Amino acid sequence: MSLLLNSFRSHFFKHLSCTSFSSIRGTQNLTSRCVFKLIGSTRDHPSRNLREFLNSSPVTAAFSTSSSASETPTTGSYLSVDIQSRQDVADMLSEALLCFGAVSTSVFEPDSGDSNDEISIVSIFDVSHDVHQSIALAADSIGLKETPVYKVTTGYHSDWIENARESFHPIEVTEGLWIVPEWITPPDVEAMIITLNPGLAFGTGDHPTTKLCLLLLHTLIKGGETVLDYGTGSGILAIAALKFGAALAVGFDIDPQAITAARHNATLNNIGPDKLALQVVPSNISPASTDQWQWAMKSDGVTEHAVEIVTEKEKYDVVVANILLNPLLDLADHIVSYAKPGGVVGLSGIILEQVPTVVDRYSDILEGITVSQIDDWACIRGTKRKTG
Structure with missing residues (x-):
């Protein structure tokens, strides 16, 4: 399942809005409560903020073939962060990233069945966000001694929506x-x-x-x-x-x-x-x-x-x-x-x-x-x- 479609997933009544904890960085007790309450949830962790983040215009224009699609304000950019994580902590780290500012996370399974393999967590952040601090705090909140290796690339909203459309068959x-x-x-x-x-x-x-x-x-x-x-x-x-x-x-x-x-x-x-x-x-x-x-x-x-x-x-x-x-x-x-x-x-x-x-x-x-x-x-x- 592609990252693009995963991240569009709209889940009803997600009571705990983890991204709200980004304003209280360093408050470890609250952060840990956020992380551990959600352990065991699905391996794709979108946030409702993602849809507002991508496009504030009416949703029906998002994949439209009409001229209105070209008028949709989708020229902004975002940061896509590919984080390498141990497989046994990937779900917890994915949830923790949401607590510290990610608007969406998706965990990708390894090609082999080796439980020792590192797997990829792709997280989306606002371009103004301090990605390093978020990843470091997320790692610390679940007891990791070192900040995971990660790579940051810039993506554009228009590309996101176009790619998502192309992946829907x-x-x-x-x-x-x-x-x-x-x-x-x-x-x-x-x-x-x-x-x-x-x-x-x-x-x-x-x-x-x-x-x-x-x-x-x-x-x-x-x-x-x-x-x-x-x-x-x-x-x-x-x-x-x-x-x-x-x-x-x-x-x-x-x-x-x-x-x-x-x-x-x-x-x-x-x-x-x-x-x-x-x-x-x-x-x-x-x-x-x-x-x-x-x-x-x-x-x-x-x-x-x-x-x-x-x-x-x-x-x-x-x-x-x-x-x-x-x-x-x-x-x-x-x-x-x-x-x-x-x-x-x-x-x-x-x-x-x-x-x-x-x-x-x-x-x-x-x-x-x-x-x-x-x-x-x-x-x-x-x-x-x-x-x-």
């Missing part, structure tokens, strides 16, 4: 189901086609977790179901559910650019708001409090209908959340609360070694839990327990 999820970029002719006109322009939101169908969720929906949807895409990103899962025959799909996300991308993709697939409801939701309040959600959304001028969409519980036949380990754990009750008793909940965005932790967290609220996998990535499926 038609994807056959399963026989007869294709994800096709907006600017490419479908390779099989007889197949079910989901047309997509991901913009700067996660969800191209290429990543194993997205594919696992698509396959889960393909199995579950028989016709007439209601589906919630919890952290919709590009809207791909909600759109796919409707293509498979769901009666209604809802997607929400804390990122306005994700919702913009999802709405554009719904239009590309001839899906109207009567079938797919999309809504930005608050990110800085307790998800367990419906009253807080209602207050925050109304204060932003959101309609009563939109508030009802986000706060109505036990409504959906299927709930899917393709996010990150920590929000899956922190928001377990909130995620499952949207499913009807007996409804199916799908959880992804995690690697295989994290499955026992997630299963343990959900075992009291889901039953019949099963796990599917592609490579080292997993999707957990369970049924909401019926009360009474």
